[in-house]
Amino acid sequence: MSTATVSGAGITASLPRGWEGRIRQLSPVSPLLPKTAAPSRPPSSGELTEPFVHLANFPLLRNQATFGGAALQGMGPTNAFVALVQYAPSCLGTALFAPRGLPQKLRPTMFDSNALQRTIPGQAGFQAFFTQSNRPFCLYVVLGSLAQARSVVPEVNAVLRGIHVV
Amino acid sequence: MPVVVIVESIVLVVLAIFVAGLLASYADVRKRLEALEKKRSSISAISASGGVTGVEAAHAMRSVPAEPGAEPPEPEEELGHLQLEQPQLDQGDTGLLSVIPTPAASANQVSRRIADLAGVTPEGDRVAIAVAGVAHQTLIAFLSSGCRSCKRFWAQLADPDSLQLPDHVRVVVVTKGVDAESPAAIAELCEPVAPGIAVVMSSEAWRDCGVPGTPYFVSVDGPTGWVRGEGTALDWQGVIDLLILAGGDLSSTVGRPPPSTPFGGTGWRPKSGSDLARERQIDRILLEAGITPGHPSLYPTRSDAAASSPQDPDPRRGDRT
Numbered sequence: 001m002s003t004a005t006v007s008g009a010g011i012t013a014s015l016p017r018g019w020e021g022r023i024r025q026l027s028p029v030s031p032l033l034p035k036t037a038a039p040s041r042p043p044s045s046g047e048l049t050e051p052f053v054h055l056a057n058f059p060l061l062r063n064q065a066t067f068g069g070a071a072l073q074g075m076g077p078t079n080a081f082v083a084l085v086q087y088a089p090s091c092l093g094t095a096l097f098a099p100r101g102l103p104q105k106l107r108p109t110m111f112d113s114n115a116l117q118r119t120i121p122g123q124a125g126f127q128a129f130f131t132q133s134n135r136p137f138c139l140y141v142v143l144g145s146l147a148q149a150r151s152v153v154p155e156v157n158a159v160l161r162g163i164h165v166v
Numbered sequence: 167m168p169v170v171v172i173v174e175s176i177v178l179v180v181l182a183i184f185v186a187g188l189l190a191s192y193a194d195v196r197k198r199l200e201a202l203e204k205k206r207s208s209i210s211a212i213s214a215s216g217g218v219t220g221v222e223a224a225h226a227m228r229s230v231p232a233e234p235g236a237e238p239p240e241p242e243e244e245l246g247h248l249q250l251e252q253p254q255l256d257q258g259d260t261g262l263l264s265v266i267p268t269p270a271a272s273a274n275q276v277s278r279r280i281a282d283l284a285g286v287t288p289e290g291d292r293v294a295i296a297v298a299g300v301a302h303q304t305l306i307a308f309l310s311s312g313c314r315s316c317k318r319f320w321a322q323l324a325d326p327d328s329l330q331l332p333d334h335v336r337v338v339v340v341t342k343g344v345d346a347e348s349p350a351a352i353a354e355l356c357e358p359v360a361p362g363i364a365v366v367m368s369s370e371a372w373r374d375c376g377v378p379g380t381p382y383f384v385s386v387d388g389p390t391g392w393v394r395g396e397g398t399a400l401d402w403q404g405v406i407d408l409l410i411l412a413g414g415d416l417s418s419t420v421g422r423p424p425p426s427t428p429f430g431g432t433g434w435r436p437k438s439g440s441d442l443a444r445e446r447q448i449d450r451i452l453l454e455a456g457i458t459p460g461h462p463s464l465y466p467t468r469s470d471a472a473a474s475s476p477q478d479p480d481p482r483r484g485d486r487t
Contacts, residue, residue, distance in 0.1 A: 057300075
């Protein structure tokens with residue numbers, strides 16, 4: 001049952017009950033803020049300026065890192081975190097992003113504790129690179145507990161089915 | 167003989183003064199009892215009906231005198247059918263101005279649910295915050311950049327330890343949307359705010375919650391999404407009192423400063439469901455009897471105890487002086 005929708009940067013996510021989301025807009029500098037509030041330097045070459053989406057069934061932090069970062073340490077065993085991160089257009093057509101479409105049918109066996117960007121005991125991760133709507137993305141999913149994967153992964157799949165990219 | 171008459175006259179005058187004093191005292195007692203009865207009736211009406219509806223509560227809250235400098239309440243719009251009297255709870259020295267307790271609703275009670283909060287952050291992120299279907303309670307703080315009394319709350323939110331909230335209470339600040347607030351001003355205000363405290367700009371949330379002015383606080387039960395209580399307060403202690411009145415017993419956690427958590431809470435573990443249910447029931451009984459937080463009867467002095475129990479029946483307790 002969807003209760004809320006978060007939409008921005010051409011991405012819409014319908015959230016099941018108990019999930020929340022955040023979509024970081026295209027630029028690291030808010031279009032809402034006046035120019036005086038903008039950082040004085042341009043983004044460096046490696047700095048991410050593309051949008052990203054965070055979805056979770058636990059409270060997200062305001063300054064959560066692109067792939068969750070240290071904030072994922074507090075995840076409970078039935079918690080899940082989904083990050084959908086867009087990459088620069090220059091990545092289009094590369095082998096890494098060759099798969100088409102957002103994965104929406106994950107299986108518990110796809111999760112591995114070695115797939116975590118930041119290893120936290122008990123947690124498990126999944127990562128996939130793909131292209132959707134001519135936009136290169138990385139999907140990164142973290143489960144609070146690998147032992148609970150069988151019950152949590154269907155919930156994650158429901159969230160993934162609610163994501164639409166235009 | 168004249169001496170006797172004079173003495174009798176003096177005695178009569180003294181007696182008359184004494185009787186007049188007694189009558190005045192009686193009138194004062196009657197007045198207080200009537201006020202107490204009126205207050206009790208209001209609370210009973212709210213408890214019996216499962217709490218006033220959100221808009222009713224909002225309308226009731228609109229009778230709260232605003233602090234100088236506070237934003238004026240939004241104009242009366244939707245429903246004008248509220249007939250319930252606003253329970254003016256005496257809050258002693260606390261900062262709580264007033265509160266509408268809306269007890270955790272059961273299936274047959276009429277209350278209201280809060281939808282998940284949706285809006286933007288001052289940085290321009292689109293966000294949806296879950297307040298229903300979650301394990302924790304959410305305390306929504308409706309603040310603004312211009313309201314003078316909000317400033318102390320913004321400052322307090324920078325120090326999660328000082329909030330003295332249990333682990334299962336999450337704080338979410340909601341300001342009006344970019345149509346009515348300056349994102350730059352809000353960004354500046356929320357810069358020192360603890361990262362676990364979400365800040366959302368959403369005029370829609372203000373409308374949905376019927377926020378009459380700032381500061382305003384709404385406590386939402388996570389599993390059900392029901393509003394547990396709402397009101398305004400002068401300081402954070404007033405907010406704590408609001409939460410206690412709303413049914414969440416925080417009395418055992420107030421005043422203890424354990425380490426902070428990502429929620430902005432204090433790391434205190436929630437009590438078991440049966441304990442909470444029992445304490446809610448006790449709170450309700452006390453409220454119905456007109457005993458609110460800060461009531462003198464909750465803090466008996468040593469002389470009171472001595473008066474009610476001149477002799478200690480249990481000598482094992484030893485000397486209590």
